[in-house]
Amino acid sequence: MVDAPARPIPSRPKTQSRDAALHAPPPRRARQPQALGIDVARRIEALILDGTLRPGERLNEVTLARSLGVSRGPVREAARALEKTGLVTVIMNRGAFVRSLGLDEAMEIYEINAVLFGLAARRAAEAVTPAQAAALRAMVEGMENAIMRGDRDGFFQINSDFHACILACGRNREAETLYGQLTRKLMLLRRRSFESPGHMEKANREHRALMEAILAGDGLRARDLAEAHARLGRARFLDAIGHHPLSEEDTA
Template sequence: MQRRLLAAGPHSGAASLATSVEAELEALIARGELGPGQHINELALARRLGVSRGPVREAARALERMGLVTVILNRGAFVRELEIDEALAIYDLTALLIGYAAGRLATSITAAQALELQTFVTEMEAAAQDGRHDAFFDLNVRFHKRQFTFAGNAPVEEVYLAHTRKLLLLRRRSFDESSNMQQSNAEHRDVMDAILSGDPETARQVAERHARSGRARFLRAIAYRQT
């Protein structure tokens, strides 16, 4: 199905188009439509999006800088194959970052912010019950991103996003089972309870425990066995 992207205006059109193509390519990777190791066909994608090959090539290079794509001279662009050891290292790092954000929120969260995060939890519960894996995954990503935004430390949020973006290559597998979605969201409720308790140390510990549980779900999902 072709999806035509339109530029925003005469002055910002080129930049807007490049950004739109980049977002579309990232979404294809996140949804698994382009899997690890798969060649990114510039011509086919350009036709699908209704653009020339130039913006597609620029998007691939941008995603290469993000760690999602590998560009090989004379062969083209490929979705990156993330090594398991690197993925586990990212999980270890994000556990610390998620704990940090939760701890900050415990002493600063507003009623409006709490309501928004609780709404995510409610929507994830419905998605888990209905078996809507893609919806759950997207809500989960947004739930954690908003915590970092609300925590108010832009450099930490930037580090978190830069590293967790790479996990898009593998992380969706963690929610293939409905039981994994339900368990993950039960932990989200625990994190929210800890944040709302106002105790930063408790919030940090509960959030880090959630991240470590996510790491364990990831390992089970890919049937990985450490030697």
């Protein structure tokens, strides 16, 4: 009897060694939905703060999703997140709208911010570093250049950076956080403060005086000038919307 040829034993599939598996790069993952929602919220916030999306305007999910290159889900999630920051109002069955800040609420925020800004300016005068001093000088000069060019948007951006820098120099995180949250709401209105002729020039004269007090280490004068600057900023806004004319004190 002839023996049948032996069948080859099937070889086992090769497997990665344990070490190779441990050191293999992780597989690529799509961006997590939560991270995508945060990114979309930041981008929509920027559109609100730069005036592209106006107070009272409805957030069109389809249009925003198309322009931001995402689906409608992250836009809806972003609207809910921005509602918590006070920039958006979500109305059931109607949608999300850029928040319209009432005049009374705006005046209350200006009042609180004056105290916070004064506190930060006093502390900044006691602790400003050479690098921070140079940054403040550069921003005051940058605003001066923006005025000469008639660049209101450029002035507004540097103005915001100047205030934020003083809050950072004040080294009080709670005050800095609260000021940032309140100022974000005011961003819906503050651009109008610089629409009237001469308002940018007056504001930057106040910036320069405040900067000089901080760099001289005069904390009390810095505090007083910062609080006065906040009150004058409120008056400029009221003047810009025609609420009442600036008084002689306000135009000094």
